[in-house]
Amino acid sequence: xxxxxxxxxxxxxxxxxxxxxxxxxxxxxxxxxxxxxxxxxxxxxxxxxxxxxxxxxxxxxxxxxxxxxxxxxxxxxxxxxxxxxxxxxxxxxxxxxxxxxxxxxxxxxxxxxxxxxxxxxxxxxxxxxxxxxxxxxxxxxxxxxxxxxxxxxxxxxxxxxxxxxxxxxxxxxxxxxxxxxxxxxxxxxxxxxxxxxxxxxxxxxxxxxxxxxxxxxxxxxxxxxxxxxxxxxxxxxxxxxxxxxxxxxxxxxxxxxxxxxxxxxxxxxxxxxxxxxxxx
Numbered sequence: 001x002x003x004x005x006x007x008x009x010x011x012x013x014x015x016x017x018x019x020x021x022x023x024x025x026x027x028x029x030x031x032x033x034x035x036x037x038x039x040x041x042x043x044x045x046x047x048x049x050x051x052x053x054x055x056x057x058x059x060x061x062x063x064x065x066x067x068x069x070x071x072x073x074x075x076x077x078x079x080x081x082x083x084x085x086x087x088x089x090x091x092x093x094x095x096x097x098x099x100x101x102x103x104x105x106x107x108x109x110x111x112x113x114x115x116x117x118x119x120x121x122x123x124x125x126x127x128x129x130x131x132x133x134x135x136x137x138x139x140x141x142x143x144x145x146x147x148x149x150x151x152x153x154x155x156x157x158x159x160x161x162x163x164x165x166x167x168x169x170x171x172x173x174x175x176x177x178x179x180x181x182x183x184x185x186x187x188x189x190x191x192x193x194x195x196x197x198x199x200x201x202x203x204x205x206x207x208x209x210x211x212x213x214x215x216x217x218x219x220x221x222x223x224x225x226x227x228x229x230x231x232x233x234x235x236x237x238x239x240x241x242x243x244x245x246x247x248x249x250x251x252x253x254x255x256x257x258x259x260x261x262x263x264x265x266x267x268x269x270x271x272x273x274x275x276x277x278x279x280x
Contacts, residue, residue: 010055015134220279
């Protein structure tokens with residue numbers, strides 16, 4: 001399982017958890033503050049940001065998010081690293097309110113009009129001072145949404161920010177994306193090497209691509225082109241082979257040193273094996 005998928009799964013497993021009560025009132029006493037080193041003091045305080053810190057730490061990704069009980073500090077943490085965006089990020093913290101200092105959750109999906117989040121210290125009404133962990137659907141374009149942190153996931157990120165679309169390791173979906181669009185653990189060659197697994201798809205043959213295939217293998221290839229900084233997608237990749245795939249593959253061939261007719265965008269065995277496409 002990739003890091004982003006693990007972070008989201010960790011957050012979703014907490015949906016339904018409720019904080020404690022004192023004299024019939026919710027009291028902000030929960031299990032997350034004591035479990036995050038440096039945030040034990042925040043027990044009894046608003047805990048949405050503490051929950052996000054706990055999620056990343058529990059998922060084995062503590063270095064990809066700030067350890068803080070302050071939403072505003074979380075925004076600053078991503079900004080100073082050049083990893084803050086106005087657009088949705090799958091597996092990225094989403095900050096709400098003026099300056100992002102009111103509330104925070106984790107973005108797990110988006111469409112043109114909505115974002116789906118997992119949030120701590122909210123309630124059925126979406127309050128920033130609630131009673132537990134909820135999965136929420138909120139308007140994507142709202143003055144209440146301040147922006148998103150972009151975690152530096154080792155397998156890459158899926159997001160809607162057009163300014164990021166040409167960056168290495170970025171998969172750009174302008175209109176809609178979800179966990180299903182995240183790279184798998186073996187989408188990166190380094191991940192396969194780390195687990196000592198030779199998990200690469202065999203070359204399907206040059207003629208296969210000329211038949212304009214629609215296959216998960218095309219998506220897997222496209223994600224590797226994204227990871228290598230060779231993508232030419234306006235939106236995607238997706239399973240249908242298109243001219244965008246061919247242009248991206250031509251960029252990959254040129255990166256390998258091919259020129260002229262040898263860099264025409266039609267995959268060959270040597271360049272395919274060098275791309276290390278995971279099995280679909």
